[in-house]
Amino acid sequence: MSGAPWKIFNESKRRITIDVDGNIDIDGNSAKPFPCPITNAAVCEKGLVATWVDHDLRLARMAMLNLEHELLNGVSKSELRLKRNTSIVANSIWSHVLDAEPLCMSIGDNKIFFALWSRGVYCIDFEATEIWRIPLFESLEKKPPRANEIVSISVLNDHIMIWTRSGNFKKINSESGELISEGNLNVDCDLEKVFNFDGKFLLSSKDGWVWEYENEQITVARKLRGAVQDAVFDGEDWRIICWRDDMMLRGESVRRRELGVQIIQDDESWCVIDNQGEISRHMEE
Numbered sequence: 596m597s598g599a600p601w602k603i604f605n606e607s608k609r610r611i612t613i614d615v616d617g618n619i620d621i622d623g624n625s626a627k628p629f630p631c632p633i634t635n636a637a638v639c640e641k642g643l644v645a646t647w648v649d650h651d652l653r654l655a656r657m658a659m660l661n662l663e664h665e666l667l668n669g670v671s672k673s674e675l676r677l678k679r680n681t682s683i684v685a686n687s688i689w690s691h692v693l694d695a696e697p698l699c700m701s702i703g704d705n706k707i708f709f710a711l712w713s714r715g716v717y718c719i720d721f722e723a724t725e726i727w728r729i730p731l732f733e734s735l736e737k738k739p740p741r742a743n744e745i746v747s748i749s750v751l752n753d754h755i756m757i758w759t760r761s762g763n764f765k766k767i768n769s770e771s772g773e774l775i776s777e778g779n780l781n782v783d784c785d786l787e788k789v790f791n792f793d794g795k796f797l798l799s800s801k802d803g804w805v806w807e808y809e810n811e812q813i814t815v816a817r818k819l820r821g822a823v824q825d826a827v828f829d830g831e832d833w834r835i836i837c838w839r840d841d842m843m844l845r846g847e848s849v850r851r852r853e854l855g856v857q858i859i860q861d862d863e864s865w866c867v868i869d870n871q872g873e874i875s876r877h878m879e880e
Contacts, residue, residue: 599870600856604638611638611662617647619666626666628658628685630675635700635709638662641721642688644707646697652676655697657709658690659721689723703750703769710745716757718772727772732759747789749796758789758798780806780813792828797835797844799823807833807844815844825857829865834858834877836867841878849878 598614605611612620617632619625631647638644643660652675660666667685684690695711702708706726710716718726732743742761749756754775757765762780767773784804790797796808801822807815821838828834833844836855842848853869858877860866865877 600868600872601633602636603857603859603868604636604643605859606638606662609662611643613645619643619660621662621666624665626668626685628660628666628669628687629656630670630672635697637700637702637707639702639707639721644700644702646693646700646709648696649675655693655695656684656690657693657697657700658684658687659723660684660686661688691723698745699747701748701750701755703755706769708748708750708755708769710748710757712744716745716748716767716772718769726770729767729772729774732757732763732765746786749789749791751791751794756789756791756796758786760784760786762786762798778811780808782806782813782816787822788826790823790826790828790833795828797823797826797828797833799826803837805835805844817844824855827858827865834865836877841867843878849880851875 598616600612601615602613609622613633613636617629618627629647631649633645634648636645642662646657648655664686669685695714698710698712700709705720707719715728715730717728744760745757746760747758753769755767755769762784765777766775768775784800786798787801788799798806798808799822803819803821805817805823806813819837820840823835823837826833826835835842836858839851840848841851853871855867855869857868861874866874867877868874
């Protein structure tokens with residue numbers, strides 16, 4: 596690939612790699628379907644769902660790509676300026692122009708959940724048919740700018756958790772969009788990423804603080820040397836990469852030479868792919 600890796604999916608014995616420029620590689624076959632870098636991506640049984648944003652042209656789009664067919668190069672930035680909303684995403688099952696920037700996106704059982712800046716939270720099925728929508732968080736309290744901006748949507752069995760930068764969250768019925776409960780972490784934070792595993796959450800703040808949150812309480816709080824890049828729960832503890840560190844939430848940390856991008860399972864081992872595209876074991880000295 597021409598650029599540094601951004602996100603990797605292991606699906607049906609295939610490795611799907613997206614780089615920072617928007618190129619998608621599937622087992623050595625590479626193409627650039629979008630004119631801009633990809634901002635959100637997830638894989639489901641129907642294909643790859645992704646979003647891109649062009650801030651200069653004030654355009655955003657979501658599309659589902661068919662992974663059973665060969666990926667094709669899409670329109671260039673210059674072609675996009677001419678065609679704008681009429682341009683077609685190459686090899687897409689469907690594509691839709693969005694009327695605001697997509698902040699985050701997650702996939703559940705035949706559902707795609709996403710939040711749009713200043714619009715709301717939406718749920719659509721894999722055919723892009725809207726199921727429900729709900730408004731954004733509202734608060735009468737004085738808070739920092741963009742404190743109620745949604746940063747993550749966590750998908751659980753029959754509900755989702757919507758998280759904001761200030762640590763507010765809403766538990767929403769994934770079928771109806773109805774509010775089940777809401778709350779707050781009750782800590783000063785500027786959340787950037789949320790990772791979850793069966794109702795156990797790891798929340799990362801931009802200043803390096805992380806919190807494990809389970810059963811409506813913080814169970815671990817720890818200050819790291821930098822913001823978390825990626826994290827997974829291995830059944831016993833959270834494996835984390837941040838800046839040039841590999842670490843266990845409840846354990847030690849190990850320095851790495853290159854910047855870690857994502858934690859993956861490779862040959863049943865927990866590994867890290869770095870910004871040079873190299874794969875090495877997590878927590879390896």
